Every structure is written in C-alpha cells, then in structure tokens.
Amino acid sequence: MENRMIVRVPGDKSISQRALILATLAEGESRLRGVLPSADPRSTAAALRALGADIPPLPADGAEIRVQGRGLGGLTPPEAPLDLGNSGTGTRLLLGVLAAQSFSSVVDGDDSLRSRPMARVTDPLGAMGARFEWLGAHGRLPLRVLGGPIGGIEYDLPVASAQVKSALLLAGVAGRVPVGLTEPGVSRDHTERMLRGCGVSVITHVRDDAGRRVELRDPPTRLTPLDIDVPGDLSSAAFVLLAGLLGVAPSGVTVEGVGLNPTRNGVLPLFERMGARLEVEPAGEAAGEPVGRITARPGPLRSIAVDESDVTLAVDEIPSVAIAAVRAPGRTRIRGARELRVKETDRIRALVVNLRALGVEVEEVDDGLDVVGTDAPLSGTVDPFDDHRIAMVFGVLGAQPGNAIEVLDPGCVEVSFPGFWSLLQELRDG
Structure with a gap:
C-alpha cells in the first residue's frame, strides 16, 4: 500500500x-x-x-x-x-x-x-x-x-x-x-x-x-479583507476516493489538503458504513476550515440504508454513494434526497436511467432510489444530461477494471473539476 x-x-x-x-x-x-x-x-x-x-x-x-x-x-x-x-x-x-x-x-x-x-x-x-x-x-x-x-x-x-x-x-x-x-x-x-x-x-x-x-x-459597517488558502473540494475528492474504493487505483489513493468541514463531510461516514477502508488525518486549518488528508483503499463494500439526516451533509456526494452501491452486495436504499431533483439536472432520474442502461437493477422513488449491487462487468453509454457530477461518477465506474462505459459530453465536468479525466487516467495507470 x-x-x-x-x-x-x-x-x-x-x-x-x-x-x-x-x-x-x-x-x-x-x-x-x-x-x-x-x-x-x-x-x-x-x-x-x-x-x-x-x-x-x-x-x-x-x-x-x-x-x-x-x-x-x-x-x-x-x-x-x-x-x-x-x-x-x-x-x-x-x-x-x-x-x-x-x-x-x-x-x-x-x-x-x-x-x-x-x-x-x-x-x-x-x-x-x-x-x-x-x-x-x-x-x-x-x-x-x-x-x-x-x-x-x-x-x-x-x-x-x-x-x-x-x-x-x-x-x-x-x-x-x-x-x-x-x-x-x-x-x-x-x-x-x-x-x-x-x-x-x-x-x-x-x-x-x-x-x-x-x-x-x-450588522457590520465594513468587512475586513481576506487572506486565505482555499482548501481542496471534498465533493471533488469524493470521486477520487470512490476510485480508490472501487480499485480503479489498485494500490489506493490519498487526497491531500482537502477540506474536512464537519457540516460538509457526510459522505465519509456513509462510505465507512459501506465498509470502505478510509483513513482521515487532520492537518490544521485553511480559510477557517479544517483540512487534512484522506486515504481510500480498495476492498469489499456492503449495502446500507441512507435517510434524510445523512443526505443533508452529503447531498452533492449522494451520486458517489449510489455508484459505490453498484458494487455492494444487496440493496442500498437512499431516501430523503428529493433535493437531487433540482440540481443541474434531476440527479435521481439521471442515476436511474443510466444505471438501467448499464444493466444494473435500480428502483426510482420520489425522494431517492434503491440500487441492487452486482459484480457483473458493466458496459454501455451514459448520458450525464450536462451534469458534471453525473459524468464523473459514471466516469469512475467506467474506469473500474472489467467495465467499458462511454460517457457522453465529458467536457461538462469543467464546471467543477478541470483536469478530471487526465487525473482519472493517472489513477488507472497507477
């Protein structure tokens, strides 16, 4: 490792x-x-x-x-x-x-x-x-x-x-x-x-x-100027960690300098409940925000139930949880995520449509979805509906060994993660 x-x-x-x-x-x-x-x-x-x-x-x-x-x-x-x-x-x-x-x-x-x-x-x-x-x-x-x-x-x-x-x-x-x-x-x-x-x-x-x-x-009469280092985006880090958990990076991956704000890091306990091998190391503050490094290593995952209290602290990372669920035996149940329907696209619908296109068993409900895990190779074409996060989660799934998934409109990831595709290729190459 x-x-x-x-x-x-x-x-x-x-x-x-x-x-x-x-x-x-x-x-x-x-x-x-x-x-x-x-x-x-x-x-x-x-x-x-x-x-x-x-x-x-x-x-x-x-x-x-x-x-x-x-x-x-x-x-x-x-x-x-x-x-x-x-x-x-x-x-x-x-x-x-x-x-x-x-x-x-x-x-x-x-x-x-x-x-x-x-x-x-x-x-x-x-x-x-x-x-x-x-x-x-x-x-x-x-x-x-x-x-x-x-x-x-x-x-x-x-x-x-x-x-x-x-x-x-x-x-x-x-x-x-x-x-x-x-x-x-x-x-x-x-x-x-x-x-x-x-x-x-x-x-x-x-x-x-x-x-x-x-x-x-x-209310203040004036604001003092800022002098800050913006920490790494945990939402972006979630895709890299997902790649580590799914074995895209065979020896695992460590993300440095990432924000660990406790009102933002809800995806980490969700991954851990799924059995993820994560290691979180705090390293001080930047911009008044706690920062550190997170290591993710490949290993078996398990299905879980996600409710509204989980979603509040991980709303942008729920697509990553749904994709992790694809490789978790059993049925992962996600509820309380209605907010996903009014993002850049209807992310619940986008996940369901594309998972079905790849042959994954999935059920859509008003405020979430159920994903049934599989170990079968996955292949097909994914339409991210011009949503950067949908493109990236399926990009990670497509990079998992044995899968062959084409993501249409890959350029939409520029909204939040310039250089994502080249980094994903580096992870695959080890």
Whole structure:
C-alpha cells in the first residue's frame, strides 16, 4: 500500500465563490490562493466584475490573486444582464447581495440554471422588503432585482439549505440589517466561517431538536479583507476516493489538503458504513476550515440504508454513494434526497436511467432510489444530461477494471473539476 497515489483536488467550489463575493464587499485588498478556476467561479467572478469589482483572471494553477474590495456600498449598476452560466451558488448568493443595492439588475443563466428554483431565495428576501420581477417563468431565471432598502428578518427555513441561509446572511450584511435564521437540520457553514474571518459577528446555536439557529445581530459597517488558502473540494475528492474504493487505483489513493468541514463531510461516514477502508488525518486549518488528508483503499463494500439526516451533509456526494452501491452486495436504499431533483439536472432520474442502461437493477422513488449491487462487468453509454457530477461518477465506474462505459459530453465536468479525466487516467495507470 506504500505505492498508493497521492493527489490534490481543485479548490472548493463553494468556498471559492464565497471568497470572491466577500473579497468584493470588503474594504482593502484580499489575497486569495487556490480559488477554483472552473466554469462556476469564473461565472461568479464575471458577474462581480460587471458590478464594478476588480478581479483578475482566475489562474489555472490556483496561484494567488489579489482583489481590491469595493466596500459594502461600492458596487455599481451593471450595463447588461448578469450571466451566471450554470452557477446556482453564485446566483443565489448574489441575489442576497443585489437585493440591498441602490440599483436594479437582471440576473440570468444557461438553460440548466433557468430550470432551477429561485423562489426559495426570493420569497424570504421579499419578506425583508426586496423586490423582484420575473422576466420569464415564475420562480425561474431570468429575473430583475429591484434594489432598495431592506429590513431585518426572523425566518424558519423549511429545509436546511446553505444557499438560502447564505443569501439571507449576505442580504443582512449588504443591507446592514439583523438576520435571525432557524434551520431544521445542519447545512454547510462556509458563509458563517468566512464572515467571521471578515470581522463579522455571526452567532450559531445548536438546538435540542438537532436544528440550528444562526444570528447576525450586529450588522457590520465594513468587512475586513481576506487572506486565505482555499482548501481542496471534498465533493471533488469524493470521486477520487470512490476510485480508490472501487480499485480503479489498485494500490489506493490519498487526497491531500482537502477540506474536512464537519457540516460538509457526510459522505465519509456513509462510505465507512459501506465498509470502505478510509483513513482521515487532520492537518490544521485553511480559510477557517479544517483540512487534512484522506486515504481510500480498495476492498469489499456492503449495502446500507441512507435517510434524510445523512443526505443533508452529503447531498452533492449522494451520486458517489449510489455508484459505490453498484458494487455492494444487496440493496442500498437512499431516501430523503428529493433535493437531487433540482440540481443541474434531476440527479435521481439521471442515476436511474443510466444505471438501467448499464444493466444494473435500480428502483426510482420520489425522494431517492434503491440500487441492487452486482459484480457483473458493466458496459454501455451514459448520458450525464450536462451534469458534471453525473459524468464523473459514471466516469469512475467506467474506469473500474472489467467495465467499458462511454460517457457522453465529458467536457461538462469543467464546471467543477478541470483536469478530471487526465487525473482519472493517472489513477488507472497507477
């Protein structure tokens, strides 16, 4: 096992986009290293530039960039609609920022982003006094944000959602108004951590019912600039770890410098419940986030039951769990994952359609799927439906020895993981 491969994955997509937004709103020069140079952060950076931000091109090697902040009141009206491409995170977080500006702006995206629900963000923002005008289908992009003064809010989120929570917190920061939020579960806390890094007092309470209370009691008058290293993306690392578990990398694989945020690492206990041979080694912090190295070695897997409490901390990694289940004897049951239906594509449907095309026994339900494990060689063609995560999980399955799977539109992985296919080939080659 000493010959296992040691790799790094690109910077965290969620943290990269938050860093770009907060660096723009800060006063002074922020220094950001390891920003993910993929399509989604590039779209967010382009939208911020259109709002007056001075953000240099995102370097392919993650080298340091310096962003001169505009301050909380320094954004300027865009001359054209803001095109967020395929970035749901960038869109929803910017809606919070734009709601409190003194000008109007139009937000749009590609066909995939236009199909994703936005009312979950605009409804609570509307309760703060923000105004929106739908320019197409109600609840979908494009929409016009009619900026203006907003008020504070006390809001119970119907589901735990980092994007909704972050949009409301950023609206509170940009509008200088208090925000109190209650979540029924635990969602990613990247925004809270990064706001604290900018000098903002964000208070978090864990509730007796396993929910969480987040408060912005004293809105800041300014944000201090950031000086951070963006950790490796655990969602991207999940594909590499999956490759290690399935024997794509025969001697196993170690991912270094990856984020280990406890509100984000839910895929690790799921893999371990499946019998995965994982070793997690903490190694300090980066950007206020715990980081470390994770090693995955091949070995037998077993079927498990996944419920909503598991999904909350691993929603983007559930496709990796479903693919691991293909090689786990018995029936793996995934429930409480309805959120997967409103991602870049309907990921539940995409998994079911493509697994059936490969001859895997699978059952689709409204909020999940059942996968029956098999040890048979798998072959066929997979359509990822322009979804980067669907393409990558089937790419890993196709790289497993004995399988012959073609993934259509492999370029869609550029949204989050530039260089994925070459890294996968390196893992296969050992």
